Amino acid sequence: MLTSEQLKTLLSEPKRIVITTHFKPDGDALGSSLGLFYWLKAYKHDVSLIVPSDFPSFLDWLPGLEHVRIYTKEVQENQKLIADAEIIFCLDFNGLSRIHDMAVPVENATGIKCMIDHHLEPQGFHDYEYWDPKAAATAQLIFRFITAEMQDAGSISADMATCLYTGIMTDTGSFRFRSTTSEIHRIIASLIDCGAQNWAIHELIYNSSSEGRLKFLGYCLLNRLEVFPEYNTAMIYVTQEDLKSFEVITGDTEGLVNYALSIKGIRLAALIIDRKEQIKLSLRSIGDVPCNEICKTYFNGGGHLNASGGNSHDDLQTVINTFKSALPNYKEILTK
Ligand code: 5GP
Ligand code: MN
Numbered sequence: 001m002l003t004s005e006q007l008k009t010l011l012s013e014p015k016r017i018v019i020t021t022h023f024k025p026d027g028d029a030l031g032s033s034l035g036l037f038y039w040l041k042a043y044k045h046d047v048s049l050i051v052p053s054d055f056p057s058f059l060d061w062l063p064g065l066e067h068v069r070i071y072t073k074e075v076q077e078n079q080k081l082i083a084d085a086e087i088i089f090c091l092d093f094n095g096l097s098r099i100h101d102m103a104v105p106v107e108n109a110t111g112i113k114c115m116i117d118h119h120l121e122p123q124g125f126h127d128y129e130y131w132d133p134k135a136a137a138t139a140q141l142i143f144r145f146i147t148a149e150m151q152d153a154g155s156i157s158a159d160m161a162t163c164l165y166t167g168i169m170t171d172t173g174s175f176r177f178r179s180t181t182s183e184i185h186r187i188i189a190s191l192i193d194c195g196a197q198n199w200a201i202h203e204l205i206y207n208s209s210s211e212g213r214l215k216f217l218g219y220c221l222l223n224r225l226e227v228f229p230e231y232n233t234a235m236i237y238v239t240q241e242d243l244k245s246f247e248v249i250t251g252d253t254e255g256l257v258n259y260a261l262s263i264k265g266i267r268l269a270a271l272i273i274d275r276k277e278q279i280k281l282s283l284r285s286i287g288d289v290p291c292n293e294i295c296k297t298y299f300n301g302g303g304h305l306n307a308s309g310g311n312s313h314d315d316l317q318t319v320i321n322t323f324k325s326a327l328p329n330y331k332e333i334l335t336k
Contacts, residue, residue, distance in 0.1 A: 002112065002128035004149040010087065010112070011150070014044045018085040018111070022093040023052045023100045024250065027170025027205065029092040030055055032116070032138040034064045034163040036089060039146055039155060048081045052100045056251020058208045062166065063159040071102050078105075085111040092138040094122035094131070116141050119303065120292060133304075136179035139167025143187050158195025165196035170205065173258070178306065216246040221259060227266070231327040231334045234260035237272040237320055257282045267334050270323055274316040281310045281319065289333055298326050 002010075017040055021029035033049050040047045050069045059065070071078045082088065082105045094117045096103040106113070107125060115126035118135040130145050143164055147153040156164075168188060172180045175188070192198055220236050227234045236256060242248070253273060260269035261284045268289050271282040281299050283291035284307050291308035295301035299319075301310020312319045327334070 002114075004128075004130070004145075007112075007114065007128050008150055011040075011043065011045070014046065015086045016081075016084055016111075017045050017047045017087045017089065018082055019047060019049045019089040019091060020099060020102060020106065021051055021091045022098040025051050025053075025055045025059075025092075026254070027059060028137045028139055028167040030059050030062060030065075030068070031163045031165070031167025031170070032091050032142045033089075034062055034068075035139060035142045035160045035167070036091065036116075036145075037064055037067065038157060038160040038163070039142075039152075042155060042157070048078075048085075050078050050081065050102070052102045054250050056254055057249065058205055058251050058254070059166075061204050063162055075101075078102075082106060082109050082111075085109060087112045087114060090115045090117070090126065091142070092117055092119075094119050094126075096123065096125055116145060121302065134179075136177065136181070136184055137168045137171035139164040139171070140184060140187060142167075143191070156191070156194040161191040161194035161196035162201065165191045165198065165201055166205065169201060174202070174206075210252075212246055213248075213252045216242075216248060216252060217256065217259070219246065220256060225260060227263065228324070228327060229265075231331060232265055232267040233269070233327055233334060234263055234266045235270040235272065235320070235323065236260050237316065238274065239316060240274045240276055243273070243275070257284050260284075261286070268327075268330070272316065272319055272323065279312045279314065279316060279319045281312065281323070283308050283310075287336075289330065294326055294330070298322050 019033050019037055021033045037047055037049050048069060049067055050071050052071050069078055088109060088111045090113060094115055096107055113126040114128040116130045116138060118133055118138055120133050122131055130141055132141060135141050224236050257269050257271035267286045269284045273280045283295055285291045290305055292303050292305055295308040295310035299310025299312055301308060303309050
């Protein structure tokens with residue numbers, strides 16, 4: 001395994017570099033990737049940022065977004081960039097299955113693979129790691145990587161600060177989750193000093209819904225929310241027809257699960273979406289309720305203790321039944 005010192009030496013000369021992040025990148029995935037992109041560009045590296053899929057439209061104002069390449073849109077060119085890269089940074093994921101079609105090209109690539117991530121249970125495909133499962137966001141790790149590991153605190157531009165702020169803000173639920181430590185607030189203060197306009201970023205992310213998205217939200221809360229009071233659990237499910245009739249696009253379902261969690265006394269919330277090719281499940285919890293264990297045991301997934309995801313190839317009703325039938329196994333912890 002490479003040390004930070006060795007990586008720093010490698011980065012002292014311009015290199016061909018690819019940065020990638022997980023499928024359907026969220027605010028932290030794109031924010032941390034663009035933050036690192038700007039830092040590497042400033043040192044004249046030849047950097048390509050390649051993501052496996054499209055991303056939510058509420059991120060389409062991020063500085064540097066015009067540099068983001070979507071893997072599936074130019075497969076051959078992107079495969080060449082990956083194969084030719086001397087260094088590949090893998091951000092906000094730690095298992096190659098999370099980059100879907102890019103997994104094989106990245107696995108076969110000869111470049112040095114650097115994993116910077118905050119998810120549990122890394123799968124070990126990398127040559128360098130800056131990994132901290134206690135970190136709230138990968139953007140927090142990029143800040144630390146640049147300032148502490150690379151000892152380059154003076155290099156954070158306003159664009160970088162904006163990207164990293166966005167990553168930390170979105171992964172901490174706007175500085176609400178238990179992962180929001182005093183270190184997070186100190187980093188955020190530094191990012192504001194470096195030029196991140198905190199109020200403008202909140203506006204751009206949270207006040208950017210379409211009318212349709214809001215009506216879809218209202219529909220789900222009225223018709224698709226079920227509460228299981230004996231297990232302090234709430235669930236929202238979305239059918240294929242719902243997705244079609246409200247013309248739901250990437251990002252429209254982001255945050256929906258938190259409405260289920262916002263009911264007083266609820267300790268576990270599920271969002272179950274029938275995405276045709278598979279059922280996608282998101283779990284959120286309060287306290288010790290282990291979303292990651294539930295996702296791993298029943299839904300092929302994982303994540304953090306209080307926020308996890310998974311998927312299934314069963315039909316929607318079967319997945320709903322599986323979720324309901326798991327609840328008695330967690331009754332004690334759910335009703336504590
Ligand atoms: P979300 O519910 O927002 O899709 O995901 C919540 C958390 O769980 C994120 O940190 C995400 O990285 C993780 N996660 C989502 N889907 C999966 C999955 O299929 N496998 C694993 N291991 N983690 C996932
Ligand atoms: Mn993250």
